[in-house]
Amino acid sequence: MADKELVKMQVLKPLMEIGYRDHPAFGFHVPSWSVPDDQLATFNATYAAVRQIGASLNGNSLTALRRECRHSLAGIFSHMLAQAKEEPEKSFLTELQGECVRLLEEELVWYARQPCLHSVSLEHESTRQxxxxxxxxxxxxxxxxxSAVEELRGLAMKEMGQFRTNATSGRLKREDLSVNTGRTVRAIRGVLNREFKALGVLDTVSAYTGRKTSVIGVSLELSVPQATWWKNAITGLERPPRTLYAHLDETISCPKSIVYLSDVTERNGPTGCYPGAYEAMQLNPLQEMIGRVVGIVGNRADSPLKDYYAKQYHQSVNSENFRRHFMRLPECLRFNSHMGWDVLPGSELESQLAASERRMIGPAGTFIAFDGARLLHRGGLMQEGERLALQVIFSDLTYTERAMGKVKRMLS
Known part of the structure; x- marks a missing residue:
């Protein structure tokens, strides 16, 4: 699939801010919590420094920067917690802080590791391009x-039959129409590593991450039009936004690929991406971090917010109580990585994003490899037929054991 000329996108940050203020589902007219400007500036500057030069710092310098990140993050949340009056608000901030600390630790470890590019080759012109x-x-x-497509389809034949049976009987949950463990998945992973190595894909992804990568996770997934998880859950709108399910992934350490095992058209769930949208958002580091984990708040079975939010799938914004808490965040920290559901229909933000979307249309075997944390994307929005695809996770060969928990979350 050839890339079309990219649409030059305006800075989206002010459009996002206006979009939340103007969106009828987010207009609660409650004051936002404030944060200390100095601590926010310290966190953003320190985190940016670790991200840029972490691997080249000596142990003492890196330890000092990491300590400063943790200290300023704790001060920011302590300041917001002091302003929270109700227990659900305090629970929201406490859980959000915990998720931010977890993600911060994962990312500090990632940025502090020395790049390892042994055996990466960009000698072939196609790989270099x-x-x-x-x-x-x-x-x-x-x-x-x-030949590789036929091999993969042969490996997936048994699971495909079970998925279709489940769909016909109305079993439409993610676990009913996908599999990411077992003998079949291991065999598929082996074929993908072989073919991606031959095509130069592994070298290309390795060059992008600065670490030697391979396929470490695979999910075989059937998409059918009966599944409606992706449809808009916010009521009161004349129509849903044209950006449904557009999102950024949580992890920075595991690039992805989507591989079609069936022919895909405009009607049966093409993967779409929005080149340049992430950059145009101009997110500050803490805002981006919050956005990538805020949707997790209230998801745990033991969370006091589980029933209070009563979320639908990972559409956190279908919950009015969640939206109310989200809008209490300072505007400079307000971001939801699954923003496609938040976009106001008819807004300039919707228009900008819709104009930039690139859909992957093509026969079985067509694939995209991408940085899911920095490329806004979506897929599987079915109107007719079916789509059989592989969701593929790449990771650093020496990072695999640490990454497996994250990979399982991504595939689930």
């Missing part, structure tokens, strides 16, 4: 040979 494109636009497209 793909690497250039991924560096510039966070993604590239490709296609597996027909």
């Amino acid at each position: 793909a690497a250039i494109h991924m560096q510039a636009y966070r993604h590239f497209f490709g296609r597996l040979p027909g």
Whole structure:
């Protein structure tokens, strides 16, 4: 699939801020919590320094920067907690802080590791061009040979039959239409590593991350039009936004790929991406971090907010109580990585994003490799037929054991 000329996008940050203020589902007219400007500036500057030069710092310098990140983050949340009056608000901030601390620790470890690029080759022109494109636009497209597609479809045949049976009987949950463990998945992973190595995909992704990568996680997934999890859950709108399910992934350490095992058209759930949208949002580091974990708040079975929010799938914004808490965050920290559901229909933000979307249409074997944390994307929004696809997770070969818990969360 050839890339079209990219639409030059305006800065989206003010459009996002206006969008939340103007959106009828987010207009609660409650004051936002404040944060200390000095501590926020310290966190953002320190985190940015670790991200940029962490691997080249000596142990003492890196330890000092990490300590400063943790200290300023704790001060920011302590300040907001002091302003919270109700127990659900305090629970929201406490859980959000915990998720931010977890993500911060994971990312500090990632940035502090020395790049390891042994055996990465960009000698072939196609591989070099793909690497250039991924560096510039966070993604590239490709296609597996027909023989590999037939091999993969043969491996998936038994599971495909079970998925179709489940869909026909109305069993439409994610676990009913996908599998990410077991013998079949291991065999599929082996084929993908072989083919991606031959095509230069592994070298291209390795060049992008600065670490030697391979396929470490795979989910075989069937999408059918009966599944409606992606449809808009916010009521009171004349129509849903044209950006439904557009999102950024949580993890920075595991690039992804979507591989079609069936022909995909505009009607049966093409993967879409929005090159340049992440950059145009101009998120500050803590705002971005909060956005990538805020949707987790209230999801745990033991969370005091579980029933209070009563979320639908991972559409946190279908909960009015969640939206109320979200809007109490300072505007400079307000971001939801699954923003596609939040966009106001008819807004300039919707128009900008819709104009920039690139859909991956193509025969079985078509794939995209991309940085899910920095490329706004979506897929599987079915209107007719079916889509059989592989969700693929790449990771650093020496990071695999640490990454497996994260990979399982991504595939689930």
